[in-house]
Amino acid sequence: MTPRKIELFVPAITPFAADLSVDTGRFVAHSKGLLASGAHGLAPFGTTSEANSLTVAERMSALEALVEAGIPAEQLIPGTGCCAAADSIALSAHATKLGCRGVLMLPPFFYKGVSDTGVFDAYAQVIEAVGPGLRVYLYHIPQMSGVPITLPLIERLIAAYPGVIAGLKDSSGSWENTASVIAAFPQIDTYSASETMIPENVAAGGAGCISASSNVNPAGIRALIDGLNGPDHGALHEQVSAVRRLFEGVPLIPGIKAAVAAQKNDPEFARVRPPFVATGSEHAADIADAVRIAGAQDRE
Structure with a gap:
């Protein structure tokens, strides 16, 4: 079997x-910088992208801007999961037509206490409407969505749509859950949402991570991935863990944006859409420490 590629x-x-419109220029520049700093995609x-504060048209336009700027579509896995099936279908079909590697799809998340059958039907509706070429990465974040993606649901989706279910991002924060997905479904790519779990993820057969704080520390996380079996593994893991811990003590999305703004010396990056509010002075020290520990990034 070909070894699985470990990716960030x-x-x-x-x-x-x-005016709270999407700043496409900064979005493209930041995205290019992340890839230049070592992110695989x-x-x-x-x-983290505040996707549920964006319209379908805004997401499509911003995704097109990345591709038009020369970022290869195969390095992109955009989020497309919405409450309305028609919105998920439109976004997923658009990303597939652009040639994206796949789509990261939340289940419909407003109604709680729904059955696995209902969630299966929701995914099936999108998969069948989009058709050939679609690759779905399931997005499990039950503390936010209130709708878990269970092992029986994953099993049913893989059986019904072989080759379409490409992977899963586990943002539950539970290593036990991530490990159970990797063990049960080794044929798909399972990503942790925290870089601190990369060693366990990789050892178990996972695919790496999709992490909010990688906006600030992509080079450090990439170094950890590349150095997992090297003599500096411990120090590399401590560096990424130290950055991650600091963000766990601040409002995450405003904190990440404030740190990026500090790294770039550009306060425009710190702006958030309601209901988020910008971080205040009480979080300034932690954000400054995260930027210091992350160090200079090889940004384009």
Whole structure:
């Protein structure tokens, strides 16, 4: 069996202009910089990207801007999961037509307590509507969505749509859950949402990580991936863990954006859309420490 490639995909932040429109120029520049810093690819329009504060048209336009700027579509796994099936279908078909590696798809997330059968039907509706070429990465983030992606559901989707279910991002924070997915479904790529879990993920047969804090520390996380079996493994793991711990103590998305703004010396990157608010002075020290530990990034 060919060894699985271990990868870092970054859920790139979405910069906003003063009128809160998407700042496409900064979005493209940041995305290119992440790849130049060692990220294998991007997973825009997930939680960290404030995707659920973006319209379908905004997501499509921003994705097109990345491809038009020369970022290979095969390095992109955009988020496409919405509450309305027609929106998920439109976004997924658009990404597939552009040639994206796949789509990262939340289940419909407003109604809680729904059955696995209902969630299966929701995914099936999108898969069958989009048709050939679609590759789906399931997005398990039950603490936000309220709709878990269970092992029986994954099994049923893989059986019904072989070759379409390409992977899963586990943002539950539970290593036990991630490990159970990897063990049960070695044929798909399973990503952890924290870089601190990369050693365990890789040892178990996983595919790497899709991490919010990789917006700030892509070079450090890439160094950890490349050095997993090397003599500096311990120090590399401590570096990424130290950055991650600091972000766990601040409002995550505003904190990530504030850190990127500090790294780039460009306060425009710190702007968020409501209901988020920018970080205040009480979090300044932690954000400054995260930027210091992450160090200089080889940004384009």
